[in-house]
Amino acid sequence: MRNLVILGLVLAAATPVSAQSDKAARCETSAKVVMEAVQARKDGIPLKRTERELRRALDRDAGSMLAQWIYGLPEDQLTLDVGRSWEQQCLTQ
Template sequence: MRNLVVLGLVLAAATPLSAQSEKAARCETSAKMVMEAVQARKDGIPLKRTERELRRALDRDTGASLAQWIYGLPEKDLTLDVGRKWEQECLAQ
């Protein structure tokens, strides 16, 4: 019986940790996607092409919004900080 209680406690404790690690992985992946879009802009890839790729990876509205946001940033702001800030915001939600 004691083993079952201990197992239950371990599983209960692991669930939030697992959810946190899944969230961290999702946020890291989305930050990488943001940085790929930033790099596409820096490489001169047209907005419509980047938007199309983001729509495929995400969904229609999210991909379009993300592309518009990235292509609307001032050129001086196209740094690694964009991805870092994106990831921080994602983790904070």
């Protein structure tokens, strides 16, 4: 879970090099945060603990929504595809 906090801080503190590369870096970092939360769920860490860590790393609403979404996924969907899909969706925005 410490990685979640560190990744969240990195995400918030990232300085732009260029608009496109900055966006790609932010999307990659946010996908890593998502995958850390997926791994937490797979490791049996309770929802409330993951939610608390995500709220610290992101913000109250985003952390809660992300945790609820990840813990609502069927177990067979807890794969690397979650992070890949997250990153792709991020890049299209």
